[in-house]
Amino acid sequence: MGHKSFPAFAAIGRWLVRIAPKVGLGLLVLFVLLAIPWTYFNIKWGRQLEAELAALKAQGMPLTMVEAAPKPVPDDQNAAVLYQKVFKVQFQPGKPSSLEEGMAGLSDTEQSILSDYPKDPNAQLEKQVRELLDRPKVQEALEIFRRGSQRAYCVFPVNWQDGAGALFPHMARSRGAARIILAHALILAKDGHLGQALDWCRVALRMSQHAASEPTLIGQLVAIAMQAMALDVVKEIVSAAQVPRATADSFERYLRQIDLYKTYTNAMIGERAWSRWLFDTLSKKPHEFYELVSDATSKVHRVLLLQLYCSWVARPLHKLDQLTYLQYMRRQIEITSLPYRVGKPQIEAFSEQIDAVPKYLVGCDTLFPIFMRATAKRDAGVANIGLCRLVLALKGYKYEQGAYPDTLKQLQQTLDWQLPEDPFSGQDFIYRRQGEGFLVYSIGQDLEDDGGLPQRDEQGKWRDDADIVWECVK
DSSP states (O other), X not given: OTGGGHHHHHHHHHHHHHHHHHXXXXXXXXXXXXXXXXXXXXXXXXXXHHHHHHHHHHTTOOXXXXXXXXXXXXXXXXXXXXXXXXXXXXXXXXXXXSOSSSGGGOOHHHHHHHHHTTTSOOHHHHHHHHHHHTSHHHHHHHHHHHHHHTSSBOOOOOOGGGGGGOOOHHHHHHHHHHHHHHHHHHHHXXXXXXXXXXXXXXXXXXXXXXXXXXXXXXXXXXXXXXXXHHHHHHHHHHTTOOOOHHHHHHHHHHHHTOOHHHHHHHHHHHHHHHHHHHHHHHHHOHHHHHHHHOOOSSHHHHHHHHHHHHSGGGHHHHHHHHHHHHHHHHHHHHHHTSOHHHHHXXXXXXXXXXXXXXXXXXXXXXXXOOOHHHHHHHHHHHHHHHHHHHHHHHHHHHHHXXXXXXXXXXXXXXXXXOOOBOTTTSSBOEEEEETTEEEEEEOTTTTSOOOSOOOBOTTSOXXXXXXXXXXXXX
């Protein structure tokens, strides 16, 4: 029976031999047909990507995080050298910070006390805060922060070449330092030392500018948070205080030179350079890319797709992906460099374009962020700085005139500089006399005037998008 099947196998063999040339020719034709568009788009999108990168380079834009990173500075000009005496943080993965105890010798609980005091400066907390601030290690740390804040540059030894693996432990320490400084400022104000208290608020603000000098979004958000903390303390200090004109003018001149728009734009440019590192990782090490950007489900399935995407077969697509990302990022940087009120409708329309990005552009679909929330936080910081400048001008006016002006126009006539405008309205901040004092506010990121009443959400927390209010009772 088996022998009888041999002729059938032989026939199949002869048939395969006959059709082999035709199959080979068909495969060759198919290969050529696929190779033509592959070559065309590989060249086309490759040239467009090169042109986009060349245009950025011609503008002096960094294309890698190493290029975007702060340049080294001499130790005697570098605030980070001083800060590290207190921070003692490590920038190598797997190496813990060398502090055996909390910063400036403070435990986590003690740092929480200093953090809570500006929010609730009651007598019981005040006693604890005074005891903590009197410690020699805390006094030493305060002096280091003061000296460091006076230096022009702050460059920590961040491993920028590690891309998304770079560590920024100094950011958390900076916020902790601000809490110590601002608790100290409040105590000085309680003891009647207004000028010294405001000087220490300025130390915290200068440290926030050091944080903002790094080309990362995390640096901007930490800086804005530190500024908000410092300005909340200024608000508490000056609310019922008489502020001499010279003191008010000195602090206002300092605030005038803080430019959140410039540092934010630099951070966005840094984010673009950081994403270029991710595209390189996507191309060369798809497994690492997956670990960086996904939490996710169906891991094996996704990794296999990424491997296919990163192979030579999809090389033209990878170039299109990066080109699309760079073009979209250029547009987003343009939009987010505008005030929030101007950029908001543009970014909403832009978001619809981003949502329509084809899923086969894996990098763009995965990496592309929308920074509008951070832009709103930036403008909230701008509004707070502007409100503080305005309050100081009003305090200086009353110190000389004996009463607050009835209108901002009346105040403006006494100044040789232009009053700031509300970044959320593009108009003057809203000002009204109230008893012996006044109320002045920004309409906030909801772009609506809520009457100068900050509102709480359902959980009882202050809404981020409500009016930003400064109130002085005297």
